[in-house]
Amino acid sequence: MIFSKSYCPHSTRVKELFSSLGVGYNILELDQIDDGATVQEVLSEITNQRTVPNIFVNKVHMGGCDRTLQHGLGGTCVNVGCIPKKLMHQAALLGQALHDSRKFGWEYNQQVKHNWETMIEAIQNYIGSLNWGYRLSLRENAVTYVNSYGEFVEHHKIKATNRKGQETYYTAAKFVIATGERPRYLGSQGDKEYCITSDDLFSLPYCPGKTLVVGASYVALECAGFLAGIGLDVTVMVRSILLRGFDQEMAEKVGSYMKQHGVKFLRKFVPVMIQQLEKGSPGKLKVVAKSTEGPETIEEIYNTVLLAIGRDSCTRKIGLEKIGVKINEKSGKIPVNDVEQTNVPYVYAIGDILEGKPELTPVAIQAGKLLARRLFGGRLEKCDYINVPTTVFTPLEYGCCGLSEEKAIEVYKKENLEVYHTLFWPLEWTVAGRDNNTCYAKIICNRLDNDRVIGLHILGPNAGEVTQGFAAAMKCGLTKQLLDGTIGIHPTCGEIFTTLEITKSSGLDITQKGC
Amino acid sequence: MHQAALLGGLIRDAQHYGWKVAHPVPHDWRKMAEAIQNHVKSLNWGHRVQLQDRKVKYFNFKASFVDKHTVCGVLKGGKILLSADHIVIATGGRPKYPMHVEGALEYGITSDDIFWLKESPGKTLVVGASYVALECAGFLSGMGLDTTVMMRSIPLRGFDQEMSALVTEYMASHGTRFLRGCIPWQVRRLPSGCLQVTWEDRASGREDTGTFDTVLWAIGRVPATRSLNLEKAGVNTNPDSQKILVNSREATSVPHIYAIGDVAEGRPELTPTAVMAGKLLARRLFGQSSDLMEYDNVPTTVFTPLEYGCVGLSEEAAVARYGQEHIEVYHAYYKPLEFTVAERDASQCYIKMVCLREPPQLVLGLHFLGPNAGEVTQGFALGIKCGASYAQMMRTVGIHPTCAEEVAKLRVSKRSGLDPTVTGC
Numbered sequence: 001m002i003f004s005k006s007y008c009p010h011s012t013r014v015k016e017l018f019s020s021l022g023v024g025y026n027i028l029e030l031d032q033i034d035d036g037a038t039v040q041e042v043l044s045e046i047t048n049q050r051t052v053p054n055i056f057v058n059k060v061h062m063g064g065c066d067r068t069l070q071h072g073l074g075g076t077c078v079n080v081g082c083i084p085k086k087l088m089h090q091a092a093l094l095g096q097a098l099h100d101s102r103k104f105g106w107e108y109n110q111q112v113k114h115n116w117e118t119m120i121e122a123i124q125n126y127i128g129s130l131n132w133g134y135r136l137s138l139r140e141n142a143v144t145y146v147n148s149y150g151e152f153v154e155h156h157k158i159k160a161t162n163r164k165g166q167e168t169y170y171t172a173a174k175f176v177i178a179t180g181e182r183p184r185y186l187g188s189q190g191d192k193e194y195c196i197t198s199d200d201l202f203s204l205p206y207c208p209g210k211t212l213v214v215g216a217s218y219v220a221l222e223c224a225g226f227l228a229g230i231g232l233d234v235t236v237m238v239r240s241i242l243l244r245g246f247d248q249e250m251a252e253k254v255g256s257y258m259k260q261h262g263v264k265f266l267r268k269f270v271p272v273m274i275q276q277l278e279k280g281s282p283g284k285l286k287v288v289a290k291s292t293e294g295p296e297t298i299e300e301i302y303n304t305v306l307l308a309i310g311r312d313s314c315t316r317k318i319g320l321e322k323i324g325v326k327i328n329e330k331s332g333k334i335p336v337n338d339v340e341q342t343n344v345p346y347v348y349a350i351g352d353i354l355e356g357k358p359e360l361t362p363v364a365i366q367a368g369k370l371l372a373r374r375l376f377g378g379r380l381e382k383c384d385y386i387n388v389p390t391t392v393f394t395p396l397e398y399g400c401c402g403l404s405e406e407k408a409i410e411v412y413k414k415e416n417l418e419v420y421h422t423l424f425w426p427l428e429w430t431v432a433g434r435d436n437n438t439c440y441a442k443i444i445c446n447r448l449d450n451d452r453v454i455g456l457h458i459l460g461p462n463a464g465e466v467t468q469g470f471a472a473a474m475k476c477g478l479t480k481q482l483l484d485g486t487i488g489i490h491p492t493c494g495e496i497f498t499t500l501e502i503t504k505s506s507g508l509d510i511t512q513k514g515c
Numbered sequence: 516m517h518q519a520a521l522l523g524g525l526i527r528d529a530q531h532y533g534w535k536v537a538h539p540v541p542h543d544w545r546k547m548a549e550a551i552q553n554h555v556k557s558l559n560w561g562h563r564v565q566l567q568d569r570k571v572k573y574f575n576f577k578a579s580f581v582d583k584h585t586v587c588g589v590l591k592g593g594k595i596l597l598s599a600d601h602i603v604i605a606t607g608g609r610p611k612y613p614m615h616v617e618g619a620l621e622y623g624i625t626s627d628d629i630f631w632l633k634e635s636p637g638k639t640l641v642v643g644a645s646y647v648a649l650e651c652a653g654f655l656s657g658m659g660l661d662t663t664v665m666m667r668s669i670p671l672r673g674f675d676q677e678m679s680a681l682v683t684e685y686m687a688s689h690g691t692r693f694l695r696g697c698i699p700w701q702v703r704r705l706p707s708g709c710l711q712v713t714w715e716d717r718a719s720g721r722e723d724t725g726t727f728d729t730v731l732w733a734i735g736r737v738p739a740t741r742s743l744n745l746e747k748a749g750v751n752t753n754p755d756s757q758k759i760l761v762n763s764r765e766a767t768s769v770p771h772i773y774a775i776g777d778v779a780e781g782r783p784e785l786t787p788t789a790v791m792a793g794k795l796l797a798r799r800l801f802g803q804s805s806d807l808m809e810y811d812n813v814p815t816t817v818f819t820p821l822e823y824g825c826v827g828l829s830e831e832a833a834v835a836r837y838g839q840e841h842i843e844v845y846h847a848y849y850k851p852l853e854f855t856v857a858e859r860d861a862s863q864c865y866i867k868m869v870c871l872r873e874p875p876q877l878v879l880g881l882h883f884l885g886p887n888a889g890e891v892t893q894g895f896a897l898g899i900k901c902g903a904s905y906a907q908m909m910r911t912v913g914i915h916p917t918c919a920e921e922v923a924k925l926r927v928s929k930r931s932g933l934d935p936t937v938t939g940c
Contacts, residue, residue: 077915083852086916090853091532097525098534104519105547105658106526108540119533122856133938230533362913362920388912399914428518431550465887468919469894472911476901485806486900487813488787489824494893495787 003043003054005031007279008193010200011053051192072131073138073145076180076352077361079127084202085222087123089393092229096395100432114230116207124203146170152319156346159319174375177325177334177342177349178364179318181311186214190274194285195305198223206281208232209303214271216242218392220308221254225395228263235264235300237271239292243392247404250457253440257396257459260435268292274305313353323347328355338382340371358388389471391464396438399467401474402455408444412454418445420480420500422510426461427491437511441496442504443480451480456497466494516630517650517818519547520657524820528857542658544635552631580748583769601800604750604759604767604774605789606743608736613642618702622710623730626651636660637728640712642699644670646817648733649682653820656691663692663725665699665714671817675829678865678882685821685863685884697723702730738778748772753780763807765796783813814896816889821863824892827880827899833869842879843872845905845925849937851886852916864918868905868925875904883922891919 004011006029015027030036030052044050071079091114098112138145148160148168157171183197196204198219210233213224220236221243228234236258243251259265269289278284282303290297313332320327320334326343327334333355340348348371351364366383373379389401408417421442429436444455456470470478480500488495502508519542526540566573576588576595585598610625626647629636637660641652644666655662664686671679687693699714705726713724738758745752751760751768758780765773773796776782776789791808798804814826833842846867854861869880878899883891898908913920927935 082916086852087532087856090856091529091534094525094529094532094534097522098529098536101519101522101526101540103546103550104522105543105545105550106519106522106540107543107546108526108536110537112529113535115533115535117533118531119856122531122533126855137938360912361915366912384910384912389914391914391917430554431518431547462887462890464914464917465890465919466894468911468914468917468923469891470897471894471914472903472908472923473894473897473901475911476898476903476907478897478901482900483897485809486897487785487791489814489816489889489893489896490785490787492816492889492893494890497893497897498787 001025001056002027003039003052003056004029005036005052007031007283008052010051014053014055072128073134074127074130075178075361078130078134080199080202082361083127083130084123085198085226086393087126088119088202088226089222089229091119092226092395095229095231100428100434103432116230117205119230120203120205127202150318152322152325155323173346175347176368176371177315177318177320177347177353178351178368179314179353181313181352181359183219183307184310184312185307186271186309188272188274190276190285191307194274194276194283195307197307201306208306209282210301211235211304211306212237212271212287212300212302213306213308215308215310216240216244217308217310218243218246218394220306221258221394222392223306223308224263225258225393228258228261229395234262235266235302237266237269237289239270240268245404246392246398247400247406247455247457249405249442250398250400250440250459253438253459254392254394254396254398257438258394261395263395266298269298271305272297277301311352311359315353331355339374340367340383357385358390360388360390363388384475387471387474389467391467393464396459397461397463398457398459399463400455400457401467401471402453403444404455404457405442405444408446408455412446412448416446416448418447418451418480419443419504420445420502421504422496422500422502423512424460424493424496425512426493428461439493441500443483443497443500445480453478453480453483458493458496460493462493466492469494470497516547516551516654517657520654520820523657523659528853528859531857539659544658545633547658548631548633555630577742579742579744580750581744583748583772600771602748602772603793603796604743604772604778605776605793606739606778608738608777608784610647610732611735611737612732613699613734616699616702618704619732622702622704623732625732629731636731638726639663639729639731640665640710640725640727641731641733643733643735644668644672645733645735646671646674646819648731649686649819650817651731651733652691653686653818656686656689657820662690663694663727665694665697667698667717668696674817674823675825675831675880675882677830677867678823678825678884681863681865681884682817682819682821682823686819688860688862689820691820736777736784740778750774756780764799765792765808782810783815785813785815788813812896812899814892816892818889821884822886822888824883824888825881826892826896827878828869829880829882830867830869833879837871837879841872843870843876843905844868844929845870845927846929846935847921847925847927847937848935849885849918849921851918853886866921866925867929868908868922870905875906878903878905878908881922883918885918887918891922894919895922 148162425436439460445451488498701713759774816824850861870876
């Protein structure tokens, strides 16, 4: 039984899912009956769920869209994270490339338009192939795949509930929790009903149109970036700073580039109410936002509101309290020791739910692989969480490894550091007539340790490809001297790190002149 | 020009990603050439300004030695003599013409010319197997021009041959024609204006002809030393290569005369090495530095349609130096994420790391074939400079999703015989 609303995209997806499974269902469209609002209130009282779709299977409450629509295998990264993100980022970059190509002699006259549906279909097909690939992989390695919701009921025992509501019990000697996180909602009026998150964006069957992105995380900026890149009107609403936790000088440059390229920013505002003006795909939403600094409120109309304000660990409803696994009550994250073990010795945890560890796919994968080798392969190697590199795939990409300048100053004190920096102009940007003196690179060196490179930051194209190798070098103890003694590959962006001369402390001009 | 060609490919990709572009998109050589030439001229100007800013006197004449402290040349006003305490020779090299090929000089062009052509070269025959030959053939093909590469024997001599084969394999499956084991011996102009080339197929001994709009010689470069009158200064050269003999301080046989860049014997013919050698030389001569140039583990990238970045030893060189038993080669075939939706062929996207077999397995060489190979390789070259071991590389967490992370994920060794194809996201 599905309590639904005819315009609700989440309800539509659930209906499609059941249809594809050949499962019959009854629907009550709450927006099409007189006492729909009352029904929704009663449902809220019975099930503790305010939203639709509200799904019952054999009179048992299953939940909403989230709990019913499981993604294919591969977790957040494959289904609603890195993979679709990078592909959409690539779509946006290609728009820029199309623009550049004219300067390089390619001839086409029309204003090139982007078709959302074509892109979504291609991306979803690829994700589907990955899901399938993992499924095969599990089978080939004789891993039993149980597609059910698991929760602990007692020591060494879990209950697994499948889509039809059937419960099965499993016991095991060891458990690994890798439940990841889900996007957070605002907790304000209209958020769950009308807003979407990254969980929805990558499979949205219609173009989101004029979009408000709420948040300042890399998720917010990356999404805003590629949506603008494919030609949409995009605004980012930021409560305070951009990319909290990242080097703030770099974060501001990231934002600045986006601003220069058409993304609007509303700094120091938070949404307080989202109201639907028109149903549709997309519809029209009115957003009321309040300033964080005073009484000012603003109102604006958007087709889509995308919330990217953080993610919450899926650790609260899996029965951890039944077996005494300690979690951080505030964040929901699980503290583990250096072998990824929780306070309950037979229970391990990896991935985004770990307290104090980077929330990154490769970190989770590395931790998992090494854990498996330690448990069953007789190996001792622990996951090395130091100097984990990462890249923010905003329109101008930002790659980094090691400490931010602020953190370095905090840990080592300014007088013990030397920061080398430079602006640079990628060769491919010259003929294309793109901004010179926008791309930027800096390294932070510890003067007390042989000018050891403790932080590396680059803002420029292919930042991920550039940063990766330097991360390996930092793992091997990279120093400024070694950088200076290495020959650059020419012409690339990466070579810039081998010719850094100007320090911040000198105050000298870093604009570029020659080849 | 490589970038122009790559952009052509990206325009094709863009359709898969939802961009509505009418196909095929034609390419206008003239527009591109003008833009590139203007940029080069702006760089020329920039260098000129910099010399001026630093009060370096710039004499624009062709110089040759009179004696070990004096050079002379001819200017509009007459002859000019300059003497100095220190002299640095950085005359570089020039493309070679095959003088035994009839019509080579009259009808063929070289890389000196291709970048300055105002009109499209049209249907082109590139003769040579150097990186210059392959890079030029690559971007010409990418712009939609009918391009053929004629090679006497192997591609990219001196580079890892397994990688070189993949480079040419990619080009062959993307529209470039290859004539292997062929040597041209005549070029003549037909009444139509086209060029007719006659060559010998070494394997069969048969003769063949073909018609082209342009013939581009890329068969090597000669150092520009002949006209310098080096004997007058007592500067020695290698009689075979004609390059200037230098020691580790870049000094020639005459202590105060130095040579840097492509003209010096035994140096990698790369811009950044020349630039660095020059900088260090200046610091040794006039600064307080005694730092010498390090020429080992110099990374480089061949900017062919599928780029090839490398640093350190080729597999063959490693085997020759240490023996097959003492090396371990880790490798992987991977697929760049961006190729998936674009439905591009990733068959030649390949990485290999050549290491010593004995723990900790020092990395001897890294070879990467794929997009943005230069960007990927640069940082790892630093790793190798830091004495990276395989174990250290593998402890590095990847950045996801990138191609570069596949280097840090190499697990399958050639010795194991296991399938090196990367699966999963």
